[in-house]
Amino acid sequence: MYQTNMYEGMLAETITMPGANGDVINAYFARPLGAGPFPGMVLIHHMPGWDEWYREATRKFAHHGYATISPNLYFRAGHGTPEDVAAKVRAAGGIPDDQAVGDAEGAMKFLRSLPILNGKVGIFGTCSGGRHATLSASRVKGFDALVDCWGGGVVMAQADLTPNRPVAPIEYTKDLSCPILGLFGEEDKSPTPEQVALHEAELKKHNKVYEFHMYPKAGHGFFYYDRAAYRQEQAIDGWKKTFAFLEKHLL
Amino acid sequence: MxxxxxxxxxxxxxxxxxxxxxxxxxxxxxxxxxxxxxxxxxxxxxxxxxxxxxxxxxxSAESARALVNTILAVLAQAELGGYIELKAER
Structure with missing residues (x-):
């Protein structure tokens, strides 16, 4: 816990890293100054893109003592404002799951290559990033904690499967290799509370370590202070639970 | 989506x-x-x-439906007035 007489400093900058298929993509990387060792965090951005909120979140995790990287999952769609690039990706039906998992794995390996790492890496994502984070921690070994914030499409109907999203992430639950914290809103339409309950039942069935919280009077994206979806009380509690969970599993 | x-x-x-x-x-x-x-x-x-x-x-979904209907109504009126050129005539 930060005290006012403590020294604090961080380095935050855009870097490049190898992602899926060895493609070099850009990423935003923020870490506390000093030799560490620090736990690592991979942040997977949401459908609206690799935007300012994710830069701020990356610095927030660094402020809490994590070497944190947020890869640009939309790098291959070209460059422009985050909204314009995200609109292009949306028109294409999103990015392929395999590519997102490959980029998350690349980010995790980048952190593991650093001499300042304490040997532990977590993954956090919101919205489609929560879904991608869940997929990544299930399909790739090397993550020690997963935070899924309202990841829609973890439970999918057969009709919703596409070439980009060929398998519902819930199908990989048995392979999840780390504890999961899930934060959800009761009024969310994706995931609905029913879908969250199905996900929870699957985790229970496979004896996974999980902690799910369903917030009343909150919908999709209740952390986003720049949107109408923001719910102050629930967001404060959600961040508190996030850092308590990570402290437990990554320190 | x-x-x-x-x-x-x-x-x-x-x-x-x-x-x-x-x-x-x-x-x-x-x-x-x-x-x-x-x-x-x-x-x-x-x-x-x-x-x-x-x-x-x-x-909003309601606005989008109203817009679609308005576009179709304007096009129908334009067609009735003979204002819509066929591609070949351009």
Missing amino acids: IVKQVAVEGSGKGTSGWFEVRGANVSYDHPYGMSAEHALNIDFVNEAQGPGARVAVEL
């Missing part, structure tokens, strides 16, 4: 002025500017000119 793409021809005014519009991407998804969880979003784009060649609108 529900999304469909349609090829269209026309022009749109973006942040850098007018550009040739070649496609419209229609989705029902989270909006950026509108205060709603979901909206009917239309992006008029020219992919060849990069992600920035885009004119975006976000509408």
Whole structure:
């Protein structure tokens, strides 16, 4: 816990890293100054893109003592404002799951290559990033904690499967290799509370370590202070639970 | 996310002025500017000119339906008046 007489400093900058298929993509990387060792965090951005909120979140995790990287999952769609690039990706039906998992794995390996790492890496994502984070921690070994914030499409109907999203992430639950914290809103339409309950039942069935919280009077994206979806009380509690969970599993 | 793409021809005014519009991407998804969880979003784009060649609108479902009906009504009136040129006549 930060005290006012403590020294604090961080380095935050855009870097490049190898992602899926060895493609070099850009990423935003923020870490506390000093030799560490620090736990690592991979942040997977949401459908609206690799935007300012994710830069701020990356610095927030660094402020809490994590070497944190947020890869640009939309790098291959070209460059422009985050909204314009995200609109292009949306028109294409999103990015392929395999590519997102490959980029998350690349980010995790980048952190593991650093001499300042304490040997532990977590993954956090919101919205489609929560879904991608869940997929990544299930399909790739090397993550020690997963935070899924309202990841829609973890439970999918057969009709919703596409070439980009060929398998519902819930199908990989048995392979999840780390504890999961899930934060959800009761009024969310994706995931609905029913879908969250199905996900929870699957985790229970496979004896996974999980902690799910369903917030009343909150919908999709209740952390986003720049949107109408923001719910102050629930967001404060959600961040508190996030850092308590990570402290437990990554320190 | 529900999304469909349609090829269209026309022009749109973006942040850098007018550009040739070649496609419209229609989705029902989270909006950026509108205060709603979901909206009917239309992006008029020219992919060849990069992600920035885009004119975006976000509408409530009710507004989108009203817009569609209005467009069809205006086109019907224009057709009745003989104003709509056939492609071959241009």
